[in-house]
Amino acid sequence: MDEKLALHGGTPVRNQPFGPSHDFGDEEIAALTEVVRSGSIGKGSRVAQFERAFAAKHGVKHAIAINSGTSAMHLCVAAVNPDPGDEIIVTPWTSGGSIIGALLHNCVPVFADIDDTYTLDPKDVEAKITPRTRAIIAVHLFGNPCNMAALREIANRHKIFLLEDCCQAHFAEYQGQVVGTMGDINGFSFGGKHLSAGMGGAVLTNHEGLWERAILFGDTGLPRANGPYAGRPYANYFLAPNYRINDLIGAVLLTQLAKVDGYIAKKIYAAEQIQAQVADLEEITPQRVRSGDRHTYWVLGFTLATDRLTCNAWEFANALNKEGIPAGGPYIGSSKEGPLYRNPFLAEPNMYGHSRFPFDYGRDKPIDYRLVECPNGEALMQRGFNIQMHPSMDDEDIADIVHAIRKVTLHYRQRVHNGHTS
Numbered sequence: 001m002d003e004k005l006a007l008h009g010g011t012p013v014r015n016q017p018f019g020p021s022h023d024f025g026d027e028e029i030a031a032l033t034e035v036v037r038s039g040s041i042g043k044g045s046r047v048a049q050f051e052r053a054f055a056a057k058h059g060v061k062h063a064i065a066i067n068s069g070t071s072a073m074h075l076c077v078a079a080v081n082p083d084p085g086d087e088i089i090v091t092p093w094t095s096g097g098s099i100i101g102a103l104l105h106n107c108v109p110v111f112a113d114i115d116d117t118y119t120l121d122p123k124d125v126e127a128k129i130t131p132r133t134r135a136i137i138a139v140h141l142f143g144n145p146c147n148m149a150a151l152r153e154i155a156n157r158h159k160i161f162l163l164e165d166c167c168q169a170h171f172a173e174y175q176g177q178v179v180g181t182m183g184d185i186n187g188f189s190f191g192g193k194h195l196s197a198g199m200g201g202a203v204l205t206n207h208e209g210l211w212e213r214a215i216l217f218g219d220t221g222l223p224r225a226n227g228p229y230a231g232r233p234y235a236n237y238f239l240a241p242n243y244r245i246n247d248l249i250g251a252v253l254l255t256q257l258a259k260v261d262g263y264i265a266k267k268i269y270a271a272e273q274i275q276a277q278v279a280d281l282e283e284i285t286p287q288r289v290r291s292g293d294r295h296t297y298w299v300l301g302f303t304l305a306t307d308r309l310t311c312n313a314w315e316f317a318n319a320l321n322k323e324g325i326p327a328g329g330p331y332i333g334s335s336k337e338g339p340l341y342r343n344p345f346l347a348e349p350n351m352y353g354h355s356r357f358p359f360d361y362g363r364d365k366p367i368d369y370r371l372v373e374c375p376n377g378e379a380l381m382q383r384g385f386n387i388q389m390h391p392s393m394d395d396e397d398i399a400d401i402v403h404a405i406r407k408v409t410l411h412y413r414q415r416v417h418n419g420h421t422s
């Protein structure tokens with residue numbers, strides 16, 4: 001007998017909310033007070049200190065702190081200095097923030113399919129390369145690293161840049177190497193993931209030329225003291241926005257940086273416990289993690305065998321929510337507005353005013369994103385549900401999540417009666 005779902009008037013598994021996603025407290029108050037009392041809250045010593053600490057923690061030469069992950073990914077593209085109409089290969093199952101900078105830079109996203117790691121399938125990346133390809137963006141979705149060896153090999157062979165989008169994957173590791181250190185220049189978001197100040201982002205690179213262009217790009221192309229153009233006459237040297245952050249954000253990031261390893265250990269513990277405890281449910285399969293990789297579980301994602309259930313992924317997630325477990329349905333996975341190429345900003349053909357630019361630039365026919373398809377990802381991601389991992393999740397919370405997943409799965413499990421399913 002399965003339990004009556006809360007959705008149908010049964011008792012919910014859980015009534016109280018989960019704990020906080022971050023530990024903001026006395027240290028942050030003290031650090032912020034110090035900055036305010038200093039009388040100088042602009043970009044200053046705290047931001048510089050954070051940049052040094054973040055770079056050192058990754059063993060990378062340069063970090064640039066910036067105001068969002070979207071801006072960080074814009075810096076990565078701007079650093080490469082592409083020409084209008086240049087192509088950038090990327091997964092369509094990611095935040096718009098992965099490509100907004102590329103579009104503002106008049107580049108053309110080219111979408112490659114994913115596999116059951118929910119990250120780029122290198123074979124399809126290879127198939128999407130053209131003479132206009134300038135870079136690949138490797139998005140480590142939910143915290144799961146891309147196949148970096150394969151993507152690096154492709155990038156080197158075609159002499160194009162490899163950029164990492166680590167916004168969801170702080171301190172994840174591909175075969176023992178931390179993300180953000182394998183691409184040529186790589187972006188992070190601090191808007192609410194593992195390391196967070198409620199806003200912010202960063203770029204990491206070992207490459208002097210890319211660092212130089214990126215740091216100037218985030219700061220309106222001005223020659224600042226100690227920057228790459230220090231000493232030059234005051235002027236805007238190329239077209240660039242102001243994406244700077246200030247020392248209040250820098251101070252919070254510094255205190256949080258000391259806590260982030262603890263957050264990650266707890267997220268991994270919770271995610272691995274949940275996966276182990278639902279492993280007997282054949283209708284749900286977790287996002288595949290390559291052996292030897294470290295997933296840092298901003299989100300724990302599963303795929304449903306909907307052919308063996310009497311519900312779709314949205315109904316499944318809704319039933320979990322009614323049980324008191326905040327769960328999301330398909331992550332940008334609906335067939336309508338799902339993958340980025342179905343989002344109105346791409347699917348409606350006019351991006352700037354009434355023009356088709358940059359999708360027609362140097363092309364006989366403009367690119368029409370309504371015609372794009374990535375069949376594996378579409379089949380996979382519309383069957384997804386996901387749960388955000390919090391460092392505060394203890395064994396009782398984990399037990400509730402497992403109980404709810406089991407309850408909902410058993411309820412919707414198809415039963416076979418005399419050869420007929422119900």
Ligand SMILES: Cc1ncc(COP(=O)(O)O)c(C=O)c1O
Pocket residue numbers: 068069070071073094095096097098139165167168189190191200201
């Ligand atoms: C993969 C990915 N890239 C980029 C971004 C953009 O980051 P932000 O929201 O800080 O602009 C996000 C944010 O959710 C993200 O998940």
